[in-house]
Amino acid sequence: MIQLAFYGKGGIGKSTTVSNLAAALAEQGHRVVQIGCDPKADSTLNLCHGRRIPTVMDTCRKYNDDFKLSDVVVKSDIGVYCAETGGPVPGVGCAGRGVISALEKLKEKGLYEALSPDVVLYDVLGDVVCGGFAMPMRRQYAQTVYILTSGEAMSIYAAANIAMAVDRFKKRHYAGLGGFIVNRYHNEEDIAQAAHMADQFNSSIVGRLPDDEMVKKADQAHDIVLRMAKTSSLAEKYRQLADLIYRRECGAE
Amino acid sequence: MKTVYTKIPCYSGDVSGAASALFELGGMVVIHDPSGCNSTYNTHDEIRWYEQESLIFISGLNDMDAIVGNDEKFVADVVEAAQSLHPRFVALCNSPIPYITGTDFEALAAMIEDQLDIPVFYIQTNGLHDYVSGAAGAFAAVAEQEMIQPIKTKPHSVNILGLTPLDFDAPGSAASLIQKLEASGWQVVSNWALDCEPDEILQAGSAAVSLVVSSTGWEAAQILKRRFGIPAVAGCPVGGFAPLVIDAMNQSEADGKNRIPYAEILSAKTNLKPETAVVGEAVGAASLGAALALDQGKAVQITVPTESPAALCPKASRTDGESAIEDRINRADCVVADPLYHTLLHRDTALVPYHHFAFSGRIGYDQAENVFEDSAYQKILERTENGSIK
Numbered sequence: 001m002i003q004l005a006f007y008g009k010g011g012i013g014k015s016t017t018v019s020n021l022a023a024a025l026a027e028q029g030h031r032v033v034q035i036g037c038d039p040k041a042d043s044t045l046n047l048c049h050g051r052r053i054p055t056v057m058d059t060c061r062k063y064n065d066d067f068k069l070s071d072v073v074v075k076s077d078i079g080v081y082c083a084e085t086g087g088p089v090p091g092v093g094c095a096g097r098g099v100i101s102a103l104e105k106l107k108e109k110g111l112y113e114a115l116s117p118d119v120v121l122y123d124v125l126g127d128v129v130c131g132g133f134a135m136p137m138r139r140q141y142a143q144t145v146y147i148l149t150s151g152e153a154m155s156i157y158a159a160a161n162i163a164m165a166v167d168r169f170k171k172r173h174y175a176g177l178g179g180f181i182v183n184r185y186h187n188e189e190d191i192a193q194a195a196h197m198a199d200q201f202n203s204s205i206v207g208r209l210p211d212d213e214m215v216k217k218a219d220q221a222h223d224i225v226l227r228m229a230k231t232s233s234l235a236e237k238y239r240q241l242a243d244l245i246y247r248r249e250c251g252a253e
Numbered sequence: 254m255k256t257v258y259t260k261i262p263c264y265s266g267d268v269s270g271a272a273s274a275l276f277e278l279g280g281m282v283v284i285h286d287p288s289g290c291n292s293t294y295n296t297h298d299e300i301r302w303y304e305q306e307s308l309i310f311i312s313g314l315n316d317m318d319a320i321v322g323n324d325e326k327f328v329a330d331v332v333e334a335a336q337s338l339h340p341r342f343v344a345l346c347n348s349p350i351p352y353i354t355g356t357d358f359e360a361l362a363a364m365i366e367d368q369l370d371i372p373v374f375y376i377q378t379n380g381l382h383d384y385v386s387g388a389a390g391a392f393a394a395v396a397e398q399e400m401i402q403p404i405k406t407k408p409h410s411v412n413i414l415g416l417t418p419l420d421f422d423a424p425g426s427a428a429s430l431i432q433k434l435e436a437s438g439w440q441v442v443s444n445w446a447l448d449c450e451p452d453e454i455l456q457a458g459s460a461a462v463s464l465v466v467s468s469t470g471w472e473a474a475q476i477l478k479r480r481f482g483i484p485a486v487a488g489c490p491v492g493g494f495a496p497l498v499i500d501a502m503n504q505s506e507a508d509g510k511n512r513i514p515y516a517e518i519l520s521a522k523t524n525l526k527p528e529t530a531v532v533g534e535a536v537g538a539a540s541l542g543a544a545l546a547l548d549q550g551k552a553v554q555i556t557v558p559t560e561s562p563a564a565l566c567p568k569a570s571r572t573d574g575e576s577a578i579e580d581r582i583n584r585a586d587c588v589v590a591d592p593l594y595h596t597l598l599h600r601d602t603a604l605v606p607y608h609h610f611a612f613s614g615r616i617g618y619d620q621a622e623n624v625f626e627d628s629a630y631q632k633i634l635e636r637t638e639n640g641s642i643k
Contacts, residue, residue: 100355131322131355138357171367172360 001112002249003120005136005175008148009158010126013183015043016215016224017148018123019080020235022047023226024242026079030118033073033111034080037103037136039087039095043123047076050222055086056102069109078227081115095125096132103135119246126158134165137175144178144249146206149197151182151190156197163201178248179206181241186211206248207241210234258575260596264559265419265611267378267387269298271346272309273417274391274469276301279451281308281340283331284378285356286348288313297614298384300418308340319350328361332368341451342398343373344391352379372398384419384611385534385559388469392445395454396476403481404459410440411502412460412477414485415470416447420534422610422621429625430466433490437499445470461506462486464498468535468561478511487513487536487565492544492630494518515543519555519567527554529637530585532578532594533609535561535570541589541607541624541633542567548634556581559611587637592617605636 006018015036022034036043041055053074059067073083085102087095112120122136136142145166149159159180166177182194182205191208198204218228226235265273268284272294275282284294291311295302312327335343343365345358358375366373374397376390392414395401411434416427427448431441442460443453458481463474465487474485484505490498494515501514519542528551531542535557542553555570558578563571572578579597582588588602591609593616598604608621622629 094353097353097355131357134357135355139359139363169360171364172357173363174360 001117001120002246003122003142004178004245004249005122005124005142005145006148007124007145007162008126008183009155012126012148012150012155013209013215014148015123016046016219017181017183017209017238018121019044019047019224020226020238021242021245022080022119022121023078023224024239025119025246027226027239028243028246030246031116032080033115033117033120034082034123035103035106035120035136036082036084036123037099037133038085038123038125039090039098041084041086044074044076044080044082044084046219046222046224047078047080047082048074049077053082053084055084056105057086057088057098060101060105067109069106069111069114072106072109073111073115078224081117083111094132096130096135099125099132100135103141134169134174137166137169139173142175145175146178146181146245148181148183149194150184151186151193156193159194160197160200163197163203167201177201177203178245179204181205181207181209183209184211185209206244209237209241256574261575261578261593262612263383265298265384265614266294266380267382267384267390268346268348268380269294270384270387270389270417270419270469270611271344271376271378271391272387273299273384273419274388274446275344275395276307276309276417277305277446277449277451278342278395278454279340280342280344281310281331281335281338282344282346283310283312283334284346284348285312285314285327285351285358287311287315287350298419298611300422300610300615300618308338310334314348314350319354322354322356324356324361328364331365335365335369335371340371342371342400343369344394345373345375346378346387347375347380348378349380352381372400374398383560385468385561388415388417388419389472392470392473393476395445396457396473396480400455401457401480402455404456406461407440407442407459408461409438409506410442410460410462412443412445412457412463412474412483413441413470414445414463414465414474414477415467415536416444417467417469418447419611420467420469420537420609421447421623422608422618423623423629426623426625429623430490433495433625434464437490439499439502445473457481458483462502464488464502465536465565467537468559468565471536471562471565474511482509484509485511487511488515488543489537489540489624491540491624492627492634493547494540494544497543498540513565515539516567518543518546519553521546527552527585528587530554530556530582530588530590531607532556532558532582532588532590533607534559534611535565535567539565539567539570544630545589545634545637549638554581554585589633589637592620605633607633
């Protein structure tokens with residue numbers, strides 16, 4: 001089983017990218033689980049045609065422990081199993097602890113045994129603001145972290161912070177840094193900015209996804225590119241990136 | 254509100270259970286918690302604390318360390334202490350504050366182990382469970398350690414699992430149990446872990462059977478079964494039930510299967526109104542109850558308020574919450590329980606004291622009975638027959 005965590009500045013397009021990668025991996029015949037690790041619980045929204053699925057935290061709040069795995073994991077029509085950790089009501093509680101508890105609860109409910117996934121993708125809130133949001137990097141979870149960034153300064157700054165956290169967690173035997181994905185790039189200058197930052201972490205750019213109107217259209221239709229415009233060149237880019245990442249993680253690249 | 258306790262105390266917490274299980278094993282137990290809490294875990298919950306040395310430490314976590322996640326300080330302190338004290342292993346225990354902040358103890362254990370040449374492991378405590386959960390986790394963690402290696406099985410040899418003073422508080426309990434087993438032709442390979450030698454544990458892989466004398470040893474027994482094929486028998490050899498425990502051990506040695514010999518005895522008369530009730534940890538209470546049922550020929554009801562595994566709890570005996578316990582035990586005429594349970598008993602229900610350190614600590618400790626001694630068991634039997642103390 002391959003487990004990957006995706007981080008990056010809020011609004012950079014993590015959920016869109018992860019959902020399309022998940023769909024591409026599912027297309028290739030892999031059994032894929034996507035887990036949104038964000039109190040907003042919108043990671044899998046477009047995979048599910050805009051339908052909100054019950055989050056683990058909401059379900060725990062309602063039923064305590066009296067629920068089944070199938071109550072919080074939904075299979076989208078494109079074949080990806082979707083789950084959302086959710087979190088506390090905005091303004092109260094502890095969102096980071098919520099991620100920890102939700103991931104533990106999914107494990108306790110048998111997600112990894114029952115679904116036997118080939119690939120698990122953790123789509124994590126914008127930044128590693130506390131221990132809870134580092135949970136997907138922990139030893140028993142993701143093996144590799146991929147960081148999304150654009151060419152904008154604030155995005156690169158956030159990506160560098162996350163890369164520093166990944167580096168600092170090496171001694172804890174956490175996930176390693178797989179590389180950077182440049183999303184919504186406009187020109188080669190954007191790529192160069194990101195590549196410069198990647199160099200500083202002895203890492204590289206593993207994928208580049210252009211700023212494409214198709215993403216916006218799909219989002220407005222509560223859909224993903226791989227379903228709405230499956231023959232588009234952008235869909236093909238997602239497929240190529242998914243394939244590249246999969247092969248890297250299997251040691252074939 | 255059903256879990257609110259207003260008349261009786263709750264049982265010792267999971268951290269106390271873990272510390273008690275490991276007390277004599279020569280390791281260093283580090284509880285990540287604010288300074289001052291050692292008295293809760295040890296002086297109050299540990300009868301050996303003033304008599305016997307053990308490397309149990311509290312990290313002295315403060316608010317700023319918790320807020321800023323200063324785990325490096327914890328790691329450095331543990332490494333420094335271990336390098337100077339040379340324990341056999343280091344066990345890390347969680348507590349409510351680092352549990353809520355989500356401290357990754359598996360990672361801290363790995364970081365510490367990278368700097369020491371001894372096993373370092375984490376016991377999943379958090380202060381929200383009872384001692385059974387913590388002690389079970391501690392024994393299970395020990396059972397998983399590579400320092401216990403497969404050795405040629407010694408016929409008629411036994412590991413005693415789940416022996417801590419939180420359940421067996423009367424002095425001499427371990428010696429009496431061992432004597433009883435030896436008198437039945439069984440050689441004790443290892444004792445987990447009261448009045449024991451730490452080296453014994455290393456030989457645990459050579460036992461023919463594991464005798465689980467409390468719920469705290471059941472998980473470790475299953476690990477020893479998985480790793481070395483050693484079957485487990487759950488039960489305490491007390492009173493007229495003792496020969497059945499020995500029989501079960503003989504059978505398990507022959508066929509390699511787990512056995513819980515009290516289960517059948519206690520289920521035989523469950524449709525009758527219980528004349529006697531026994532309250533306590535599952536294996537201890539059920540064994541005593543089975544002995545009383547056999548010796549008196551009466552229906553005995555067991556009430557288990559601890560977090561014992563379902564497999565060890567006689568049917569419908571697991572009871573949560575003070576009011577549920579009160580309702581249940583007052584169906585009997587006579588209740589064998591820790592003396593502090595007297596506050597739950599109705600006027601017509603008699604109490605036979607059976608002190609339980611995990612419940613009342615040093616309160617009433619002078620009434621602790623070593624039930625492995627026939628004279629102590631006889632005293633309980635007679636008091637039960639007389640409908641003793643009101």
